Amino acid sequence: MTKILKLLKIPVSIDTMKPEIMIRAAEMGVDLINDVSGFRSKEALDFLKAMKKTRIGFCIMHMQGNPQNMQDSPRYGDVVSEVEFFLQRKVEEFRRFGISDDRILIDPGFGFGKTSQHNLSLLKEIPRLSRICPLLVGLSRKRIISELCKRKSKPADRLGGSLAMALWSAMQGASVVRVHDVKETKEMITVYKALGGDNIFSGVDNEKRT
Template identity: 45%
Template sequence: MRQLLQCGRFSFRLEQRPLVMGILNVTPDSFSDGGRYGALEFAVSHAEQMVRDGVDLIDIGGESTRPGAPAVGLEEELRRVMPALYALQGLGSALSVDTCKPAVMREAIIAGADMINDINGFRAPGAIEAVQGSDCGLCVMHMQGTPQDMQAQPAYTDVVAEVIAFLRERITALTRAGIERERICVDPGLGFGKTVEQNYALLRATGRLREELGLPVLIGMSRKSMIGAVTGRPVEERLSGSIAGALAAFAHGAKIVRVHDVAETVDALKVWRAATIDQTPQ
């Protein structure tokens, strides 16, 4: 499995250490921190703190994808995302934009986005065309249904095999369009059209995804209901569970984790690596 991820201005050597992607929601209704960073000055301040805490990528999202969230129009998503993307250009961290709209992808790439993170797996008409002429990284995620209905009745015969088959098909579509594999990572989409049991089955199968697809795997389970289902904790009390999930993802072979709590995750990763990989703490 290759150990390089090319993301615009950044080339990440993944054999050195896993990456931490920090979540920056510039939305009023995200499930965990909706509204907290909607004002540009608060978004910039939070991003600056994430950089100080050791973040590798900052993922900017202008449309909530929590279960049941209403869709956001193109102009509104651009109004939320673009000022933050422009304001964060000089921070020294790779910048990702979390969107499934081709028009937002195009504008984000023009503005200097280093990655496009698409929960819809670049299936929208024009999505592949929007990214193929760039050098940005691409995160291809699996989702059954849409955010509006995905948790109604998730159904699979074999969730791991079906997610792998979907991701393989999307990778083929991207590479046939001339997109280099070095730009692509995959995300099984924990919480996006899966039951709690299916989420944990996919988490345990991270190594299988990596081996069968030959690409880096990103895991996003920070503060999600799959943690609450195990711990009984509400969303604001899921820090410990989120860190445990991140370390489990790394242990199973993930190369990137997407998290709300950057400082705590980075520190936990440093200790975990020192304890398990026989390296001198940095």
């Protein structure tokens, strides 16, 4: 795996909640570690403390509950404020560990302990959330697309909705969109820019961050 990483000319991310996998991934030279639980465990925090002098990036995701129960009637008083508070607190924690903002992505966790209405509320507040740190949005092929279109569909049949979600997110201030259909998404962005669209993936200037 280490040899493969050296040959690749693109950033490589690993998705794990397990600190032992994080350690191994760091040793192998991955570029980004994504933890859907938001690096909440003591072991994950201990790992982060040892990463101060590396250049590895981290994606902090919000999830209510755990993967086994996260969609069992998720409830919030104010989903945007609660997700914002969690992500802001985690970013501040990373900063205390000596990890700079240019190594951090935040992810509101669309579909992870959220109803479709929760997801829509968060989508509408991308500009607000992106003021915390560079924002990653992952809505590709998710069930919310089928629900918005009011028709049942398989994940692979949600391309149109996935492209709309990606473009909207990028226009609202997301720095990264995670997608399945890379070729089609790149084509959409290329055409959009050719037509004069330049207000995408702009994020927020560092001096405007909270």
